[in-house]
Amino acid sequence: MFSQTTEYALRAMALLAYYPGELVPTPSIASETKVPTTYLAKVLQMLSSANLISGKRGVGGGYRLTKPPEQISLLEVIDAVAPIRRINVCPLGLTDHGSNLCPLHRRMDQAAKMMIEHFSGVMLADLIGQKEGSRPLCDKVKAAKLTVSVKK
Amino acid sequence: MFSQTTEYALRAMALLAYYPGELVPTPSIASETKVPTTYLAKVLQMLSSANLISGKRGVGGGYRLTKPPEQISLLEVIDAVAPIRRINVCPLGLTDHGSNLCPLHRRMDQAAKMMIEHFSGVMLADLIGQKEGSRPLCDKVKAAKLTVSVKK
Numbered sequence: 529m530f531s532q533t534t535e536y537a538l539r540a541m542a543l544l545a546y547y548p549g550e551l552v553p554t555p556s557i558a559s560e561t562k563v564p565t566t567y568l569a570k571v572l573q574m575l576s577s578a579n580l581i582s583g584k585r586g587v588g589g590g591y592r593l594t595k596p597p598e599q600i601s602l603l604e605v606i607d608a609v610a611p612i613r614r615i616n617v618c619p620l621g622l623t624d625h626g627s628n629l630c631p632l633h634r635r636m637d638q639a640a641k642m643m644i645e646h647f648s649g650v651m652l653a654d655l656i657g658q659k660e661g662s663r664p665l666c667d668k669v670k671a672a673k674l675t676v677s678v679k680k
Numbered sequence: 681m682f683s684q685t686t687e688y689a690l691r692a693m694a695l696l697a698y699y700p701g702e703l704v705p706t707p708s709i710a711s712e713t714k715v716p717t718t719y720l721a722k723v724l725q726m727l728s729s730a731n732l733i734s735g736k737r738g739v740g741g742g743y744r745l746t747k748p749p750e751q752i753s754l755l756e757v758i759d760a761v762a763p764i765r766r767i768n769v770c771p772l773g774l775t776d777h778g779s780n781l782c783p784l785h786r787r788m789d790q791a792a793k794m795m796i797e798h799f800s801g802v803m804l805a806d807l808i809g810q811k812e813g814s815r816p817l818c819d820k821v822k823a824a825k826l827t828v829s830v831k832k
Contacts, residue, residue: 529681529762529764529765529791529792529795530788530791535771535788538784538788539772539784542784561772562772562773602787610681612681613681618814619687620691620713620714620817621714622814622817622818622819623819624814624819625814625819628813628814629814630807630813630814630815630816630817630818631806631807631808631810631813631814631815631816632690632691632694632807632816633816635754635798635799635802635807636682636687636690638798639681639682639795639798639799640681642794642795642798643681643791643794643795646787646790646791646794647787647791650787654783655782655783655784655787656783658783661780661782661783662770662774662776662777662780662781662782662783663782663783664782664783664784664785665772665774665782666774666782667774667775667776667777
């Protein structure tokens, strides 16, 4: 349902959320998220174009979030790479239908609405703030070493 | 969220649902669904591979549903071209996580579950059986001429 690009974008953003304000080098993002380097470069470019991250080139460079992880929803990340679109008018252009959708497109629009509601309420901070259970991108050893605190 | 292929597959199946048991010529499917012919051929091939439709070549040929429209859910159609997959194990292969998903992948899996539930309960017959309002693929003039009866 979600593209590889969406999955990778969410992983990259979850990783950056562990280090708010810090520039994380691209090779580190690639190894932590297990995303191929060239693919990651494209994903980071899309996230940067959507102003969710900003980058700095050269030695000591990398990427960081432009806002605190408490203020970035999963929907914003998804929309930066593969937007979830509501269906407002008949996709076939039937003028009779207009915004009075047929049962097929009404069902598809309901699905889009559900997804928007599902992902707009979850912030990056919600993903990484949990103390118990699995943590995004981290095995237990790495999770134990993480000292990043997330505002609740 | 849904690919062009998924949209086109749903349109083609909705059209065939108006004519259960009848072979509908491919050019008619193309014009009624407003799907480009070469793209449609690929979509029909996928639906045929999933045994949702069967085709007959040559004069008088075309495609028809393999089951009554009351027995084909929208989920089956979607799964034939771009399956909605649950996330059962950590996509990063973190052995610590296994089936104990992190909050990111748990949310993504919940979304997949919601979509499966949403589309598994709607049959093709539900789309075209409605007497009032917009009907899939049809403007008012065409809808008035349709004599196909759908079992309720």
